[in-house]
Amino acid sequence: MDSVGTEQEAMGILDRRDFLKLAGAAGIGAAAGAGLLQSGAGAAVRTDLEPTDFTFTTRERFRPFHILAENFVRLDDSFNRNTRGNYTLLRPGPASEDDGFVDIGEGKARFGGQDDYYTILKSGTGQRAPFATVIVNVASLSADGTVYAGLYKDNNNYVHVYYDKDRSVVGIEARVNGETFLGPDSPFGEEQVDREEFRGSFRFAFVVNENRVIALVGDRHMDIGNFRPLIERDVFFETGIRQGEDEGALDLRRRGVLATFKNGFGARSETGSNIVFDRVRAGYFGEAGVRDLHTVQYADGTPYIKDNKLYFTLTNAGLGFFEKAHWGVWTMDLSDYSKIEQVGNIFWYNEGEKNIILGHHAGQIIRDEKEDRWIVVVSSWGDFGRQGGDQGNFGTVTYPDEVPRYEPPVDILYAELDFDVNPLRGVHILEGKKHPVNAVPFPTEGKWDPGLTRIDGRWYMGYVIALDLFSDFQPALAKSPRGADHTQVNFVGADWAREATEGPIIQKLGGEWRLFASHGDDEGNRDGTNEKYINRYPIYFLRSANPGANEENREAAEAERGQRLAFDGYLEAPHPTNIPHPVIVPIRIRRDGRTRTKYIMITFNGDQFFERVLGYGTHGDFFVMQAEQTVRGYEF
Structure with missing residues (x-):
């Protein structure tokens, strides 16, 4: 097996010159996963590196801005x-x-x-x-x-x-x-x-x-x-x-x-x-900035790459608060990270409200070939608070005894599409149904940022759970029984000690599944140490640290004694302002005739556009980072 020391070599195919050099030696398909990268391709990763051993550095930063797409x-x-x-x-x-x-x-x-x-x-x-x-x-x-x-x-x-x-x-x-x-x-x-x-x-x-x-x-x-x-x-x-x-x-x-x-x-x-x-x-309308990234992927986590282009979703920031944004599908040229392009627009209407078209955003698109379907999960920011406008009324938050009556200001919706519909191209308007995870482990002031991956026959869903909508929200994980669908998930845990964590991402790094998350600009530990999480992202195992806890006990969760995620450590990478999502993407490459994996991370920051006139919500810049380490084999 490779040692940590020998794994520290940089990839060196980021720019066009090096990519073309590699393509000439091994063929363009070998360099980037020819055509459409199919799920399950490649040999297993072999490395002694743990997810906490990887370090990322910024390779690109720029601001997508188009008032007309x-x-x-x-x-x-x-x-x-x-x-x-x-x-x-x-x-x-x-x-x-x-x-x-x-x-x-x-x-x-x-x-x-x-x-x-x-x-x-x-x-x-x-x-x-x-x-x-x-x-x-x-x-x-x-x-x-x-x-x-x-x-x-x-x-x-x-x-x-x-x-x-x-x-x-x-x-x-x-x-x-x-x-x-x-x-x-x-x-x-x-x-x-x-x-x-x-x-x-x-x-x-x-x-x-x-x-x-x-x-x-x-x-x-x-x-x-x-x-x-x-x-x-x-x-x-x-x-x-x-x-x-x-x-x-x-x-x-x-x-x-x-x-x-x-x-x-x-x-x-x-x-x-x-x-x-x-x-x-x-x-x-295009975008004043971008945020809330997530790769389009196959159900098993393989990134969707076609013609050397990575497909992913972005929140296209509007000229105002969250309801003014909408969801776009984008591609990035893997031979030139500065070349990103919007290729799809996805809009929504809520189930039973077909006549109102909304800009729900912050979610993921999954291609499930086992069931011949696309699964699309999203956060209902498009009518945040249900008031349909930013008039200062963010909705009345209550906790009724009957969950179906509960209407938080933002929750998780989903849609399923047959393969004869391609949500990655063109303009689509989807019906958003409330996902059952909104009641897992109990109703809260909000849930958002969903992402799905099927591992060993179980669906895992990462999401944000908000005990307080604006000041107390944490990364959470749920999973289904083996063989059950994504709508039948049970609570695994949350990091109740966090105060401002978004963008939980389920991904393999160095052959190990983890949940990666972020944190707020000034978030500190509640134990009084006031530690700042500068340039690192929290990592969690996909299991509970205390599975015997009463997962439905809200008071225990508020006291940080609820069922919690098992903490692994930190990922070392630049952490821009706001709450950037650590979207790690394994990319299959060839070196010396052997398959290897390099890792990039795409994310965003909180830089606003003309906040004096437009207020908050117009962020941010687009970042591409790359791991200093590569590994033998391919994650999928």
Whole structure:
């Protein structure tokens, strides 16, 4: 067997040069697990290394940022030809503003009129979920001009953002059945801006995340991204709740609204002056940052790798709190870790609530070939607190005697799909059923971050269990009886001494199954030592340290005497800010004609985007780390 000393060699195939060198010697398939890496391939790992012996270092760090997802563009018009027939002309203004015209061609869309006009071009494109972006490139704007971008049904139903050059304001306006909300007549509808921000030609964007609408201006000098937010409003709140109603008149999560509100843009002038656009793009919102990573895997834990690309899920951070984020499927080129690409969008509706489309996220996709199905597990952050908006009401947390009545602000959902559906590509809307693990070992203020692996005929589920939603949440593990399904899990244990631990990951490292977790930025031991867990991640065995404890005793758990996970030690690796998930991925390689395993870890940090305007929830950067050690054989 290899000794610890001889296992310390670095892999050295991280960059393209070394990868191509290896591919040339052994073949591209040998270098990365040819084509689709099938479950069960490779020889068993042989090493004396324990999981606690591995050390990781950062190889890549960057910030994914796309307010429009590049692979999910629904409208892209550079006006090189006359596309006027692709749009419906709307005139939302009074009758006196009905004489506008639009000429399209030669790379320009020219709005004008003999007198004052207010003209919108509504396209035939839209999105199936309330995560949308419309970007206009404005070539020239008259001194009295206003430009618009948004979602439109007709003259009496729309939501859009606008920039009024004459008054130097940006605003948000919604109209529902002819009644106007926000806009220039509301004290909440506009924000003053610096005219220099819109000097000359500029880009202007409308974004909606759930029911939050944001106006942004293009800015090449941003530290993160290339757009800067100027104003945000929650239209569900502003179209009813602010006025004392129970609900808003406009709810962009509703299928009926999504089906009829289409991408559009337009212009307005009091003098009939020409306003010129040279491009419009629209489609699904991308991300302000990323977090909550998890590999797509086979049921036995083998990572899903196809054409040298690792598939994984990310939370695509929205421009706001957790409900404003959604779930994406991404790939990473294993020959160049800086090349990641979103290839899928997964949205949800809760069981029995088919008409409300949500951005649930933070979970995992599992390919179960034994049962010919995909299993998808997720956290219900998309309607956090069930209020459908971040109005400060995070839901009333209670502990009724009857578990089915219990409605925590966030819990774990699941869906199962046949193999004729591929959730890894395109746009999907899944039905989320409550997972029975929500009652394991007892109802709490929340459970999230689920992940599943089948080991020796048993399903193991790692998840977070929250005794207190915001200040006391721990890694937990459940498992099924042998031969039972993932919906029949029993409690193994939790680390009740932890205060802020997320992202529990079940994975093999050095041939040994473990549960890996993380911790909060300033989490210390409750015994008074106040130890900071800098650059290390807690590791647990997949068993209980005290299996005889009463697992259903909440008081014992709160006193840290409940059924707990058996602690192994720590993984040495950079630990960025926030609560980064330690997503360890074993990669099969060839060296000197022999199969070996290298290990990478993908994770994130807590760097926010323009928190002053958008608040918390827009993080973070993407990290790739790699273990200094490799081992003989392959984990799977």
